[in-house]
Amino acid sequence: MDAVARLxxxxxxxxxxxFHSIATTVGVAVLITLTACGETAVAxxxxxxxxxxxxxxxxxxxxxxASPTAAAGTPAPAAIGQGQPNGLGTPAQTVSQTADLKxxxxxxxxxxxxxxxxxxxxxxxHNVTFDGNDAITSGSMAKGDTWQVKITAPGTYKYHCTxxxxxxxxxxxxx
Numbered sequence: 001m002d003a004v005a006r007l008x009x010x011x012x013x014x015x016x017x018x019f020h021s022i023a024t025t026v027g028v029a030v031l032i033t034l035t036a037c038g039e040t041a042v043a044x045x046x047x048x049x050x051x052x053x054x055x056x057x058x059x060x061x062x063x064x065x066a067s068p069t070a071a072a073g074t075p076a077p078a079a080i081g082q083g084q085p086n087g088l089g090t091p092a093q094t095v096s097q098t099a100d101l102k103x104x105x106x107x108x109x110x111x112x113x114x115x116x117x118x119x120x121x122x123x124x125x126h127n128v129t130f131d132g133n134d135a136i137t138s139g140s141m142a143k144g145d146t147w148q149v150k151i152t153a154p155g156t157y158k159y160h161c162t163x164x165x166x167x168x169x170x171x172x173x174x175x
Contacts, residue, residue, distance in 0.1 A: 081151035083128075083136035088148040091117035095169065097126040097141065097161065103169035111174050112154050118147045126167070130159045 082088065092114035096104045099122035110116050120126050120141040128138040128147050138147035140163075151157065154175045161167040 079135075080133065080153040080155075081136055081149060083138065083147060083149040085138075086146055086148055088150045089115045091115045091148065093117070094119065096121045097128075097167075098122050099124070101161070101164045101167050103159075103161075103167065106168065107170045107172070109172045109174065110151075112152050113150060115148050115150050116171060117149075120145050125163060126161045127163065128159050129162050130157055133157065 093108050093110045093116045095108055095116065095118045097118060097120045098104050101122070101124075103118075108116060118128050118138070118141070120143055123143055125140045125142055127140055128149075130137050130149075136149050136151070137159075141147060149171075151171070151173045154173050157171045157173065159169050159171065
């Protein structure tokens with residue numbers, strides 16, 4: 001009987017050892033799989049999102065990269081123009097941002113390549129945010145600040161002040 005008990009004891013040890021080996025193998029496989037699901041870098045692409053600073057008065061802004069009719073997710077066509085606080089030239093048209101939370105005039109027309117300038121004549125901060133055209137969008141403008149835009153692509157460009165709902169305007173650029 002003593003020999004039978006020892007034999008059963010060894011069977012239990014072997015069974016536990018097999019279970020331990022299988023459990024360890026499965027655990028390592030799960031760990032490797034979970035690690036592989038993490039973020040990986042692809043050649044030529046950044047491994048983390050790239051964030052660009054918003055435009056602020058006093059900082060030069062690169063040329064725009066979206067058209068007034070470009071839909072989200074579509075490739076951006078050629079640049080439409082540029083925007084910056086000043087230095088683009090003498091304004092052909094001027095727009096005031098007023099204390100009564102309006103753009104004056106709300107509709108402006110200019111020729112391609114002409115400078116249009118916004119001036120905050122109100123006592124609260126405003127901005128000029130072009131729909132779908134971040135590169136020509138201003139940052140926050142305090143009283144007396146200016147923002148100039150020179151658009152070379154004809155079209156109708158809608159803009160608004162993100163601080164004041166209903167403060168909207170339209171800039172039409174002719175050929």
